[in-house]
Amino acid sequence: MSLREIKLCLLGDSGVGKSSIVLRFVRDQYKDHVESTIGASFMTKHLVVDDNTYVFQIWDTAGQEKYRALAPMYYRGASAAIVVYDVTRECSFPAVKDWVRELRHNVPGNMVVAIAGNKCDLTELREVRTEDAKQYAEDIDAIFTETSALTAENIKELFESIARRLPPEEIYRPNSGVYNIRKTDNPEKKRQCCSGSNKSS
Amino acid sequence: MEDESEGSLSPSQDSIQTPAVLPWDRFSNWLHCACVVTFDLELGQAMEIIYPSHIRMTEKEKMNICYLSFPDSNSGCMGDTQFHFRIRQCPGRKQIIKSHVEYNRECPIQLKSDDAHYYGFVFFRQTKDRSIRRGYFQKSVVLISRLPFVALFSQLVSIIAPEYFENGEPSLEAACHDIDQWGPPVPGETMNLPIFGTVLQVRIPTHKDKLVGAGQTRTQSVPTLPAQSILPSLFEVDIYTAFQTILPHVQMLWELMLTGEPLVVMAASPSVTSNTVQSLVSLISPFHYCSDYRPYFTIHDSEFKEYTTKTQAPPSVILGVTNPFFAKTLQHWPHIIRIGEMAGEASVPKGFNKLKKASSLKTLDCKPGVYTQYKPFLMKDKGILKRLIKGMQTKRPVEAQNAILRRHFLELTQSFMIPLERYMASLMPLQRNISPHKGPPSLRQFDVDEFVKTLHQSGPQLTSIVKGEWDGLYRKFFRSPNFEGWLYHRQYEVNQKLQVLHMEALCQANLLDWIQDKEEVEIVDLVLRIREKLKFATNNSVAVKPENINKLEKHMTTIISSLPEDLQSVLNT
Numbered sequence: 001m002s003l004r005e006i007k008l009c010l011l012g013d014s015g016v017g018k019s020s021i022v023l024r025f026v027r028d029q030y031k032d033h034v035e036s037t038i039g040a041s042f043m044t045k046h047l048v049v050d051d052n053t054y055v056f057q058i059w060d061t062a063g064q065e066k067y068r069a070l071a072p073m074y075y076r077g078a079s080a081a082i083v084v085y086d087v088t089r090e091c092s093f094p095a096v097k098d099w100v101r102e103l104r105h106n107v108p109g110n111m112v113v114a115i116a117g118n119k120c121d122l123t124e125l126r127e128v129r130t131e132d133a134k135q136y137a138e139d140i141d142a143i144f145t146e147t148s149a150l151t152a153e154n155i156k157e158l159f160e161s162i163a164r165r166l167p168p169e170e171i172y173r174p175n176s177g178v179y180n181i182r183k184t185d186n187p188e189k190k191r192q193c194c195s196g197s198n199k200s201s
Numbered sequence: 202m203e204d205e206s207e208g209s210l211s212p213s214q215d216s217i218q219t220p221a222v223l224p225w226d227r228f229s230n231w232l233h234c235a236c237v238v239t240f241d242l243e244l245g246q247a248m249e250i251i252y253p254s255h256i257r258m259t260e261k262e263k264m265n266i267c268y269l270s271f272p273d274s275n276s277g278c279m280g281d282t283q284f285h286f287r288i289r290q291c292p293g294r295k296q297i298i299k300s301h302v303e304y305n306r307e308c309p310i311q312l313k314s315d316d317a318h319y320y321g322f323v324f325f326r327q328t329k330d331r332s333i334r335r336g337y338f339q340k341s342v343v344l345i346s347r348l349p350f351v352a353l354f355s356q357l358v359s360i361i362a363p364e365y366f367e368n369g370e371p372s373l374e375a376a377c378h379d380i381d382q383w384g385p386p387v388p389g390e391t392m393n394l395p396i397f398g399t400v401l402q403v404r405i406p407t408h409k410d411k412l413v414g415a416g417q418t419r420t421q422s423v424p425t426l427p428a429q430s431i432l433p434s435l436f437e438v439d440i441y442t443a444f445q446t447i448l449p450h451v452q453m454l455w456e457l458m459l460t461g462e463p464l465v466v467m468a469a470s471p472s473v474t475s476n477t478v479q480s481l482v483s484l485i486s487p488f489h490y491c492s493d494y495r496p497y498f499t500i501h502d503s504e505f506k507e508y509t510t511k512t513q514a515p516p517s518v519i520l521g522v523t524n525p526f527f528a529k530t531l532q533h534w535p536h537i538i539r540i541g542e543m544a545g546e547a548s549v550p551k552g553f554n555k556l557k558k559a560s561s562l563k564t565l566d567c568k569p570g571v572y573t574q575y576k577p578f579l580m581k582d583k584g585i586l587k588r589l590i591k592g593m594q595t596k597r598p599v600e601a602q603n604a605i606l607r608r609h610f611l612e613l614t615q616s617f618m619i620p621l622e623r624y625m626a627s628l629m630p631l632q633r634n635i636s637p638h639k640g641p642p643s644l645r646q647f648d649v650d651e652f653v654k655t656l657h658q659s660g661p662q663l664t665s666i667v668k669g670e671w672d673g674l675y676r677k678f679f680r681s682p683n684f685e686g687w688l689y690h691r692q693y694e695v696n697q698k699l700q701v702l703h704m705e706a707l708c709q710a711n712l713l714d715w716i717q718d719k720e721e722v723e724i725v726d727l728v729l730r731i732r733e734k735l736k737f738a739t740n741n742s743v744a745v746k747p748e749n750i751n752k753l754e755k756h757m758t759t760i761i762s763s764l765p766e767d768l769q770s771v772l773n774t
Contacts, residue, residue, distance in 0.1 A: 007429075009398075039375020042382055042395035059398055062375070069368040070375055073398040077429070 006166065007057045009040075009074045011099045012084035013092040014063030017118040020149035021084065022060045025159055030150055037062040040074050047156075049163040056159065072106060080112040080162045085133075087117040087146060088125040093133065100140055112165045114143035116158055121148040225253050228381040230300045232354075233319060233345040234258075235377055237365070238270040240339040246271055249340075250370065252377050259291040261503055262319070268501035270323050270341040272471050273524040282325045283359060284471035285351060285479070286497040287318050289504065300385035301347070307388035309408050310489045310690060311482075312436060314347045318493075321345050322354040323471075324362030340366070342373070348386070350435050351479055353403055360397055372397075403432040433600075436483075441589075441602040443473075443480035446540055448589055450556065450571040451484070452581055452667075455610060456674060457536055458485045459617070461492050461681035462575070463515035465531050467522055468540040471497040474521025477540055481519055484610050488618065491686035494519040500526055517682055541569030578677070579669035585609045616665035617674075623659060624652045625691055630699070637710035640730070641703035644695050647688055649679050701745055704734055708749035712756045713763075721768065724760060728772055731757055 010018040019034045019041065026045045041060045046053060059074040061067070075081055083099045085092040096115055103111060115137045117128060130146060137144030143161050147154040237250040246267040251258070258266075269286040272278040301314040322344040330338040342362035344354050364372040379396045386392065388407035393400050444451050457464055458481055466477045475496030482490045495502070498520040502508075508516055509527075515534045522531070531537070557572045585605070592602050630642035653672050661671050678684050716724050731753060738745050761772050 007398075038378040039371070040379070040398070042379065042400075057395075057400065059395075066371045067375060070364070070372055070397075073364065076398055078398075 003053050003055065004163075004166075005055050005057065006080060006163070007059070007078040008080040008082065008162070009059040009061055009078045010082045010084060011061055011071060011075065011103075012063055013086070013089075013095045014065075016063065016084045016086040016089070016092050017149050018063065018082075018084050019060050021082070021116065021118060021147060021155060021158075022058055024149045024152055024155045026058070028152070030152075036064060039067055039070060045159075047159055047163065049160050052163070054163045071102075075103060075107060075111075078107070078111060079166060080114065082114045082116055082158065082162070083142075084116045084118050085128065086119050087128045087130075088119050088122050090127040093128050096133075097136070100142070104140075110167055112143070112162050113140070114145070114158060114162055116144075116154075117146040118149060120146040120153065121151050225255070225381060227383055227385070228253065228377060229296075229298055230385040231346065231348065231380055231383055232377075233347060235361070235373055236266060236270075236343045236345065237373070238267050238341045238343060240271070240335075240337075242334060250373065252373055262288065262291055264501070265289075265503055266319075266321055266343060266345065268499050269321060269497055270343045271325060271339070273499055273522075278325065278470065279327055279329075281363075282323075282327075282470065282472055283355060284323050284325075284475040284497055285355065286321045286323065286471075286475065287493075287495055288321065288502075290317055290319055298347075304386050304388065307407050307409075308386075309388075309406050309410065309487065311486055312349060312406060315349065316347065319345050319347060320349055320351075320354070322351075322358045324358045326362070326366055342366075351438055352434050352436055353401070353432060356401065356432060357396065360399075364397060399429045401430050401432055403435050405435060437603075437607070438476055438479045438483065439599065439603060440480035440483060441599055441606050443477040443540075444606070445593075446569050447538060447571055449581070449586055451606070451610075452579065452585075452613075453556075453573075453575065453577045454481060454538070454571070455484050455613065456577055456579065457573075457575065458482070458490065458519075459488070459614075459674070459681070459683060460677045461490075461517040461683050462536055463517055463534055464519045464536045464538065465522060465527070465534050466519065466538045466540065467527065469523060471521070471523055473540050474523060477538065478519050478521040483607075485614050485683070486611065488614060488683055489686055489690070491682040492517040492519070496521045498522050500524055500530075535573060536575060537572040539569050539572065577669070578671070578674040579667050582609075582613075582667050584666075613665060613667065616661040616663075616667075617671075617678075619664060620656060620660055621652075621687070624655055625695070629695065632702075635699070635702050635706050637703075637707040637712070638715065641699050643699070644692060649676070700734075700737060704738060704745050704753075705749060707731065707734065708745075708753045713759060716760060716763065721764065724764065725768065725772070728757065728760060 010022065012018055014036065019037055020030065022041070022043060023029050023031065023034070026043045037060060039062055043058045043060070045056045045058065047056060048054075059078070061071055061074050081099075081103055083096045083103075085096050100113060100115075103113060115133065117130070117133050120126075133146075134144050143158070143165060145154045145158050145161070147158060149155065234256040235250075235252045236248055238246055239249040241247040248263050248267055265288045269288065272282055272284075298314070305313045323341050324343075325341040326338065328338045329336060342358060342365050344358050344361075346354060348354075361373070361376040364376070376397065380394075383394050384392065386405050388405050389409065391402060391404045393402050395401075444454075447454075454464075464481065466474050466481070468474045468477065478494055478496040482494050493516075495504075495518065498508075499505075499522075508518060508520065509530050511533055515531075520527075520531070555570070557568070557570045588605060589602060591597075592605070625647070628645040628647065630644070634642050653675060656672050656675070661667070712727070716727070719727075735750065735753065738750060761769055764772070
């Protein structure tokens with residue numbers, strides 16, 4: 001059985017429920033009032049999918065505008081990103097497109113992108129149509145799901161489908177990810193270093 | 202198999218998820234605060250931000266931080282400059298950090314949380330900027346801590362500062378928030394420390410680590426998370442680069458450090474002075490260097506007068522200075538190291554082996570070298586020098602040169618330390634003298650002459666090839682704060698141990714039999730003594746098994762109940 005390390009980040013407007021999704025996934029909890037995130041929060045979670053163990057290193061970024069410029073630090077080197085919007089707030093959806101554009105522009109290689117329409121339990125308040133979001137996700141070849149951190153609907157499934165979508169060559173082998181810190185300044189170099197030692201092992 | 206963790210990632214750190222953790226509690230396990238120091242046209246260096254904002258510092262502390270956060274002469278420091286400093290904490294309102302009490306019990310002595318000093322880790326940036334009236338942007342990000350984790354915090358500030366210069370205050374806030382998710386430092390554990398989208402992994406050493414070859418004995422539990430950046434050490438600095446220009450004299454410097462001689466390091470940049478001073482201090486590890494040391498010291502420092510006065514002999518401190526003014530001010534100091542720029546050539550510079558007379562140093566423009574009239578006690582070990590020079594010529598990696606140098610001095614220091622430890626052990630009372638019916642035995646006095654007599658039989662010659670006047674070196678060492686510090690620490694440890702042994706003897710003893718034929722007064726005396734022991738054990742969390750303590754408490758109750766009633770009531774109040 002392989003152990004695979006996944007750096008994942010959550011992006012999206014303030015108040016769409018990024019931290020709630022993480023809290024539900026990691027601890028299976030829900031809080032009515034979650035303080036707004038500062039910078040980013042970090043959590044880890046082991047998940048077994050199809051006999052493979054995945055260690056998710058989750059960077060839950062802050063949605064507030066003042067932290068906007070910090071986002072690249074958190075999605076840099078990530079294998080996956082979840083871009084979250086609120087199905088009850090029309091204006092949170094265009095931001096998804098901005099994030100996807102930014103990711104495509106700044107992240108080399110094939111990052112797995114998932115789009116999550118959160119708060120889908122609030123049916124009577126819905127402003128974003130499922131079909132519209134789904135169509136957009138298909139166009140950009142992203143995973144799409146509607147979630148509810150409150151009811152836990154599709155939360156675990158979201159992470160499972162991300163795990164399944166990951167390109168196979170990046171499987172983590174113990175001792176292959178160890179390299180001197182001086183080499184990590186440049187993300188390009190780091191990539192070479194990892195793949196180099198993978199081949200040799 | 203699903204598990205989760207938040208922030209801290211080692212399995213044994215789950216306890217930090219208890220709800221009693223307040224915001225910034227975890228942050229203060231590592232850092233006191235993060236500051237931004239700027240250059241104000243009217244005020245000069247000024248504190249722009251202190252984060253978290255509730256942190257209070259005295260004006261004196263703030264002043265010292267401000268002055269020490271900028272290079273003395275900015276002209277030569279275009280771009281980024283990194284260094285660190287150490288300042289005195291102002292007395293009063295000491296905030297005790299709970300996790301540090303525990304940490305201090307288990308960590309190596311030289312890594313203890315310092316309750317008298319702060320360490321400051323600086324990232325200074327100077328760039329041309331036409332939009333600013335003076336034409337230059339000059340600012341420093343500084344991390345302040347009580348912990349001497351030089352390698353970790355230097356790395357940390359080099360991650361945080363560039364982001365801050367790019368994106369401003371929110372990034373500092375985000376960084377501090379990341380640090381506020383770290384678990385407390387636990388000696389012996391490998392910690393995963395998330396910061397700005399990466400995870401730093403570093404092992405916290407423990408006092409139980411084997412000294413020689415510590416590198417090979419790292420058999421800690423496998424971390425739950427593959428880290429993205431592994432720091433080879435929490436605190437070790439690049440001693441090889443620090444000493445590269447003065448390699449032939451390092452063994453003499455080791456003697457100066459061991460004996461707590463006043464020493465000044467002069468160089469053009471605070472990066473050089475701080476790395477050199479830190480290297481000097483680490484040279485005598487596992488001894489703890491007990492005098493003050495200032496990796497970077499300026500004329501504005503609040504201890505400037507105290508340390509540079511000519512009316513007294515120079516104090517037992519090490520100063521790292523860059524201001525040319527010091528060449529004059531500290532002219533009377535007995536030992537001066539002048540570090541020049543290393544040309545980067547594999548050749549050995551001219552006059553490499555020569556010592557220079559202290560009096561010949563007048564300005565900072567003097568040639569690099571060691572200026573002293575000190576006559577070393579020990580003969581130079583030429584083997585190590587040859588090895589290192591060969592490494593220079595064959596371009597051996599700096600890490601390898603460092604390891605060779607560090608190991609050499611660790612072995613030398615241990616050769617010096619072993620006879621002391623052996624003699625110390627001979628001062629221990631015999632096991633059979635530990636009696637439950639008497640007070641705990643105490644350690645015999647350390648007798649310098651008696652110790653020196655043991656050297657003939659079992660001195661450092663047993664473990665070291667270095668020849669010379671070892672006994673002279675010991676005698677000089679005995680007059681230094683380092684000996685005092687070492688002796689105090691060892692006595693404390695041994696007495697602690699004796700207390701435990703005595704306590705255990707007391708727990709095992711059949712006290713009820715013993716009191717049969719004893720006078721009342723003797724019994725009362727026993728009760729009082731046991732009470733004192735119990736108090737000591739709980740106050741110092743002495744490693745006595747809880748079942749033994751319970752046993753002792755039961756003994757107590759029985760003994761008291763065997764006494765006349767009036768006495769019972771006196772003892773029970």
